[in-house]
Amino acid sequence: MFRRKPQPQPISTEKILNLLNAVQDPQTGKGIVDLNMVHDVQIEDGNVEFTVAVADPKYPYQKVVDRESRLTLMGADGVKGVKVNWMVNTPASAPTEAVQENEPTIIAVASGKGGVGKSTVAVNLSVALAETGASVGLLDADIYGPNCNIMMGVERPRPSQVKKMAPAENYGVKIMSMGFLVKPDQPLVWRGPMLHSAIREFLQEVEWGELDYLVIDLPPGTGDAQLSLAQTTSLTGGVIVTLPQEVSQADARRGLEMFNQLNVPIIGVVENMSYLALPNGEKMDVFGAGGGKALADAAGVDYIGGIPMDPNVRIGGDAGKPIMVSQPTSEAANAMRQIALDVAARADALKGDQPDAIQIEVIE
Numbered sequence: 001m002f003r004r005k006p007q008p009q010p011i012s013t014e015k016i017l018n019l020l021n022a023v024q025d026p027q028t029g030k031g032i033v034d035l036n037m038v039h040d041v042q043i044e045d046g047n048v049e050f051t052v053a054v055a056d057p058k059y060p061y062q063k064v065v066d067r068e069s070r071l072t073l074m075g076a077d078g079v080k081g082v083k084v085n086w087m088v089n090t091p092a093s094a095p096t097e098a099v100q101e102n103e104p105t106i107i108a109v110a111s112g113k114g115g116v117g118k119s120t121v122a123v124n125l126s127v128a129l130a131e132t133g134a135s136v137g138l139l140d141a142d143i144y145g146p147n148c149n150i151m152m153g154v155e156r157p158r159p160s161q162v163k164k165m166a167p168a169e170n171y172g173v174k175i176m177s178m179g180f181l182v183k184p185d186q187p188l189v190w191r192g193p194m195l196h197s198a199i200r201e202f203l204q205e206v207e208w209g210e211l212d213y214l215v216i217d218l219p220p221g222t223g224d225a226q227l228s229l230a231q232t233t234s235l236t237g238g239v240i241v242t243l244p245q246e247v248s249q250a251d252a253r254r255g256l257e258m259f260n261q262l263n264v265p266i267i268g269v270v271e272n273m274s275y276l277a278l279p280n281g282e283k284m285d286v287f288g289a290g291g292g293k294a295l296a297d298a299a300g301v302d303y304i305g306g307i308p309m310d311p312n313v314r315i316g317g318d319a320g321k322p323i324m325v326s327q328p329t330s331e332a333a334n335a336m337r338q339i340a341l342d343v344a345a346r347a348d349a350l351k352g353d354q355p356d357a358i359q360i361e362v363i364e
Helices: 013-020 062-074 096-100 118-131 192-204 224-232 246-261 291-299 311-319 331-350
Strands: 038-044 047-054 081-088 105-110 136-140 168-170 173-177 213-217 237-242 266-277 303-309
Touching (some): 013 047, 013 062, 105 118, 118 213, 237 291, 237 331, 246 291, 266 331
Parallel strands (some): 105 213, 136 173, 237 266
Antiparallel strands (some): 038 047, 168 173
16 A cells, blocks of 8 residues: 655744744844844745845845845745845834935044055955945045055046046945045145145045945054044944054054044954965964954954955055955955955944834835
């Protein structure tokens, strides 16, 4: 006698929620169900549809969570198809126009000294954020020694159709630098007020358009440029770049304390040139080991991650092709990409508290 093959049990909402909770929000490391991000689960003939609600219209992990949710559910018995809708949470009391306003997340990249790769981090951070589909601006605030224009491969900004200055653009990033306005060998012998005026104009008189992120590459040290930026704009947070060695840590700590004095939140510490990967697979600690983590721990801030040494980082910077563009699958590029996503998530979280009530708007 033949036994009838058991029929698959209809999948339930409870099972869908249990499966989806295995999908983590990269920003917090918690399941998206536990975070109350999953709403309105509907099941019809094995086709599952649900909504993911986020607080930021430019949530940087949308593609990751979307992909992981689909893969997780499509592997379950009884699921034939998956549809994921995306929604935005906004305070119920806020006017409709407030949802459309696009206040950029402003990230300042700083160090206590030169030569640690601060501009390299700022440039690749900008390119990595643009990769996610965000609208990104890069402001080279190193008035005396601008080089972001060189590292981004642009010589001059595009012609402006309005009264404001137009930024240059490359790799999906809008760029403004004093390097566009002076000759390569022309020194700027300016006092503080002139520098303050230049930074204010770069922030207020440039045709940035609507930006999701504005990355500001600060000059080394803790001087006029940093003070001018804190007085001119509302910085979302600062990223400190250091090398593993103790001398670099001491200088970076000054930059970190500068942010504290200016009441700028610290997003975290990034360690550049963490190690050199050798052909045999071993890692050489050229500048020591663990300095970035030690600095973060001592200051009570987050350690975001380390970036390995790679000659292609320098080669690409000199050629105007950041490592994110020239060697996008390299270990250094992957490290910078992950750091960029982490920085973006932390900075977005600093912009404001989660709303108490929600209105829903679909992200196309």
